Amino acid sequence: MVPTNYYLILSAILFGLGVLAFVFKRNIITIFMAIELMLNAVNLAFVAFSQALGKPDGEVFVLFVIVVAAAEAAVGLGIIILTARNRRSLNVERVDLLKL
Amino acid sequence: MSEILAKYGFLIVPIIKVAILVFVVLTLDAYLTWLERKVIAHIQARWGPHRVGPHGLLQPLADGIKFILKEDPMPSGVDKKAYFFAPFLTLMLALTSLAVIPFGPDITIFGYTTNFGIADVNLSLLVLFAITALGVYGIALAGWGSNSKYSLLGGLRSSAQMISYELALTLSVVGVLLIAGDLSLKHIVEKQAGDFGLLSWNIVGLSKGGGGFTQIIGCVCFFIAAIAETNRVPFDLAEAESELVAGFHTEYASMKFAMFFIGEYTSMIAVSSLFTILFFGGWLSPFPASWPLTHYLPSIILVPLGLWVVFDGLRYETILGRIILPGLGAVFILLGAGLFLSPVNELIQGPFWFFAKVGAVLFFYIWMRATLPRFRYDQLMGFGWKFLLPVSIANVVLTSAFIMWRMK
Amino acid sequence: MSGVLVIFFVLAALAVFGAVSLILQSHPIHSALSLILVMVSLAGLYLLMGAEFIAAVQIIVYGGAVMVLFVFVIMLLNAGVEERTNFSKLATFGGIPLALALGGIIAAAIARSSGNLPPPAASGAMTSTRELSKLLFSEFVYPFELTSFLILVAILGAIVLAQREN
Numbered sequence: 001m002v003p004t005n006y007y008l009i010l011s012a013i014l015f016g017l018g019v020l021a022f023v024f025k026r027n028i029i030t031i032f033m034a035i036e037l038m039l040n041a042v043n044l045a046f047v048a049f050s051q052a053l054g055k056p057d058g059e060v061f062v063l064f065v066i067v068v069a070a071a072e073a074a075v076g077l078g079i080i081i082l083t084a085r086n087r088r089s090l091n092v093e094r095v096d097l098l099k100l
Numbered sequence: 101m102s103e104i105l106a107k108y109g110f111l112i113v114p115i116i117k118v119a120i121l122v123f124v125v126l127t128l129d130a131y132l133t134w135l136e137r138k139v140i141a142h143i144q145a146r147w148g149p150h151r152v153g154p155h156g157l158l159q160p161l162a163d164g165i166k167f168i169l170k171e172d173p174m175p176s177g178v179d180k181k182a183y184f185f186a187p188f189l190t191l192m193l194a195l196t197s198l199a200v201i202p203f204g205p206d207i208t209i210f211g212y213t214t215n216f217g218i219a220d221v222n223l224s225l226l227v228l229f230a231i232t233a234l235g236v237y238g239i240a241l242a243g244w245g246s247n248s249k250y251s252l253l254g255g256l257r258s259s260a261q262m263i264s265y266e267l268a269l270t271l272s273v274v275g276v277l278l279i280a281g282d283l284s285l286k287h288i289v290e291k292q293a294g295d296f297g298l299l300s301w302n303i304v305g306l307s308k309g310g311g312g313f314t315q316i317i318g319c320v321c322f323f324i325a326a327i328a329e330t331n332r333v334p335f336d337l338a339e340a341e342s343e344l345v346a347g348f349h350t351e352y353a354s355m356k357f358a359m360f361f362i363g364e365y366t367s368m369i370a371v372s373s374l375f376t377i378l379f380f381g382g383w384l385s386p387f388p389a390s391w392p393l394t395h396y397l398p399s400i401i402l403v404p405l406g407l408w409v410v411f412d413g414l415r416y417e418t419i420l421g422r423i424i425l426p427g428l429g430a431v432f433i434l435l436g437a438g439l440f441l442s443p444v445n446e447l448i449q450g451p452f453w454f455f456a457k458v459g460a461v462l463f464f465y466i467w468m469r470a471t472l473p474r475f476r477y478d479q480l481m482g483f484g485w486k487f488l489l490p491v492s493i494a495n496v497v498l499t500s501a502f503i504m505w506r507m508k
Numbered sequence: 509m510s511g512v513l514v515i516f517f518v519l520a521a522l523a524v525f526g527a528v529s530l531i532l533q534s535h536p537i538h539s540a541l542s543l544i545l546v547m548v549s550l551a552g553l554y555l556l557m558g559a560e561f562i563a564a565v566q567i568i569v570y571g572g573a574v575m576v577l578f579v580f581v582i583m584l585l586n587a588g589v590e591e592r593t594n595f596s597k598l599a600t601f602g603g604i605p606l607a608l609a610l611g612g613i614i615a616a617a618i619a620r621s622s623g624n625l626p627p628p629a630a631s632g633a634m635t636s637t638r639e640l641s642k643l644l645f646s647e648f649v650y651p652f653e654l655t656s657f658l659i660l661v662a663i664l665g666a667i668v669l670a671q672r673e674n
Contacts, residue, residue: 002516007553008618010520014546016611017527023603024531029582030539036574037527037543040550043566051557056640059562060648066569067655071662073574077581078669084585090536182537223637226564230551233572237544240576244537244583252583259580263573270568283637 007048014041028080028090032073039069117218121198129365130160136466143470154413154421164358172354175247182245187352187359190238194366197231200224201373202286204383204450215286216383216450224285225277228374229270232329235367236262239331239338239348242360246351254347257477258331258338264484265328265335271492272321275499276302276378279313285374289382298386303379313502317495319379321488326371328484330364333469337477372461373454380457383450395445398452399436406432515556522549534589536582544575561637 018038025031043062050058080090087094104112134149134156141148149156174183201224204216221227236259243255279302280288294300305314328335339347349360376382387394406429413425439445475483526545533539547570554563644652 001510002513002556005618006516006520007557009615010523010553012611012614012618013524014527015614016607017524017531019610020603020607021527021531023607025539027536027539027587029536029578029585029587030530033530033536033539033543033578036570037530037546040547040570043562044550044553047554047557047559047562051559056643057647059559059640060644062559062562063565063644064648064651064655066565068658070569070574071655071658073577074662074666075669077577078666080581081585082669090585090587179535179537182541221560223560223564226561226568230564230567230572233568234548236572236576237541237579240579240583241537241541244579256580256583259576259583263576263580266572 004048004052008045011041011045011048014038014044026091026093028083028092028095031092032076032080036069036073039065113212113214114218117214118199121218122195125195125198125366125369126362128369129362130164132365132368132462133163133361134160135462136469139463139466140470143467154416154418154425157424167355167358170354172356175351177247178351179245179247182241183351184356186238186242186245187356187363189241190235190363191359191366193231193235193238194363194370197228197235197367197370198373200227200285201370201377202289202382203373203454207447220286221284223283225273225283225288225374228285228370229266232367232370233266235329238360238363242352243338243348246348248351250344250346250350251348254338254340254344254350258348261328261331261335261337261480261484264481265325265488268321268484268488268492269325269329271489271496272318272325273378274492274496275313275315275318278496278499278503279305279315285377285382289377289384292381293384293389295388295390297388297391298381301379301381301384313499315379315495315499317491317498319375321492321495322378323375324488325484326375327465327468328480330367330371332364332368332465334472334475335480336474337480340474342474368462368465369458372458372465375461376454376457382457383454385449385453395449396440398448399439399445402432402436402439406430406434406436512556516553519549519552519556522546523553536587537579540575540578540582543578544571547571547575561640 015038018034018041021034021037022031025034043065046058046062046065050056050062083095084090089095137159138148138156149159152158152162199218200221202215202217202220206213206215208214239258239262240255243251243253243258246252276288277283280291282288282291292301294306296306298304299306302315303319304316327333331338337347338344339349341347344350349357352360385394408429409432410426410429413422413427413429416422416425439448523546526542526549529542530539530546533542547566551563551566551571554560554566
């Protein structure tokens with residue numbers, strides 16, 4: 001049997017890598033993917049806790065997180081398409097003006 | 101024999117099953133292309149393949165040899181990882197999706213009972229949906245990695261189409277799930293067994309156990325969405341040859357092209373199997389269980405078929421045909437005679453009906469390809485979102501309302 | 509080492525490899541594929557823990573819908589290889605220590621506080637989908653209904669944002 005700690009530490013590592021990707025990447029879409037990676041890391045912790053405590057509540061939370069992530073992806077990618085259309089670039093550093 | 105099976109069966113049996121399934125499915129794929137060309141040709145008043153072997157029966161073999169021997173050129177500027185990975189992914193996912201499909205009831209051979217399929221998992225329906233959901237990456241990556249406008253457009257169209265129709269596909273199944281109360285394909289089939297034969301299947305819904313509400317709306321929605329998911333006519337916009345040359349696989353040749361081809365036909369088989377399981381009772385016989393004479397139907401069909409093939413072969417114009425066709429006919433007759441014997445006869449009932457139904461669905465697929473013109477892209481999207489999705493949701497509401505009413 | 513532990517380490521290694529590859533790849537499509545690898549291996553881990561429904565939903569929704577949307581947008585915008593600027597060097601110097609510190613703090617907190625949790629799936633049983641849905645439609649029914657509003661708002665937002673002004 002795998003100790004719960006292993007899952008939680010893996011979750012922490014993935015979350016840290018997500019933060020790293022968030023600050024490190026310059027492409028808006030990749031930055032958005034980093035957020036998804038962090039959400040996934042949190043989901044892993046949720047499921048691990050839920051299974052460890054023998055309660056399915058945590059898994060219900062994961063379902064909610066997945067729904068929110070899907071909604072977020074729809075809106076976020078809409079914003080990205082709009083930005084790319086207006087600035088002709090996907091680099092976050094080129095998006096530095098509030099108004100064109 | 102039985103001792104070895106009892107001890108190491110869990111290891112040996114799946115390997116044997118996988119080997120048999122892969123062999124059967126790849127052969128079936130090859131002959132499905134032959135059937136498709138032949139059926140479409142006859143619908144259009146042509147002959148179809150008839151040069152290689154009698155009635156073109158060796159055409160798939162010739163095609164296979166051609167695929168292997170052809171040069172495999174790589175266009176310049178491709179993204180190598182995506183270009184090489186895409187066909188493998190398509191074929192792998194298509195073959196994996198067959199692993200959770202039950203082709204018949206549990207069987208017992210040499211005292212070892214096993215399920216008639218590779219894996220028997222609780223959530224087999226969800227596993228199947230998960231695998232088909234990943235299938236879109238094969239097409240999207242092929243389209244993007246080929247560094248060609250046509251391929252990119254094909255990949256784009258296909259990925260948008262697949263996420264649109266997946267909603268309708270999933271929602272159209274919910275009615276069946278509400279009736280069965282289970283996500284396992286095996287249990288869904290078992291719930292459809294009843295005293296009325298084919299009237300107990302979900303499409304009519306007179307089953308004694310469950311809610312018993314006809315799923316004909318869900319059935320139609322599922323079939324339409326399934327055609328879109330497998331990228332077949334009239335939804336084959338990903339490879340619309342009149343606009344996009346060959347769509348996402350324009351830049352592929354040789355074995356890599358063959359992989360896409362085999363993948364497409366395998367996913368056709370998988371989707372047809374799922375359709376059969378969900379709405380047409382899977383391996384169940386269309387006749388009530390109280391009619392034991394129908395058990396001899398496989399033999400009654402096979403023996404005359406064999407006799408006809410022998411008769412046809414004897415007057416065939418080439419020597420090859422005069423050898424191959426009577427041989428094939430003799431095999432059919434022997435098989436038919438063998439199926440009269442009681443243990444084999446019992447064993448073959450499930451798979452016989454399953455493959456008969458899947459064959460009928462596949463024939464319908466081919467028939468549609470010969471009949472219907474291709475949708476325009478905006479029509480496709482409008483149909484998916486504005487018609488198919490609301491109708492599937494309405495089916496869910498109707499079915500659950502009926503079940504609530506029955507429970508009261 | 510038991511078989512389950514071996515499977516865990518293989519899947520964990522795949523997930524970490526995917527996450528690292530997400531950072532190192534310069535083309536967004538390759539990053540997206542790395543993220544799909546992470547998601548699929550996480551689904552494997554969920555299955556290992558006995559949360560089979562979550563595992564299936566993870567692949568269907570994340571792998572089959574959300575990431576397809578990402579790939580679609582990358583292909584639609586024809587995104588090229590990421591460009592490097594002066595600011596990205598600053599991000600390297602500032603970001604790596606920051607992220608390492610954050611990951612370290614979380615890992616340390618976990619290691620200190622959760623030592624007495626039983627291992628997941630100690631009973632070896634899978635969470636039944638029936639149980640999960642009962643919970644979702646009884647105790648969590650209000651949040652569940654709220655998510656439908658969220659989705660509605662998201663659909664409207666996406667349509668308004670992506671629509672061309674005429």
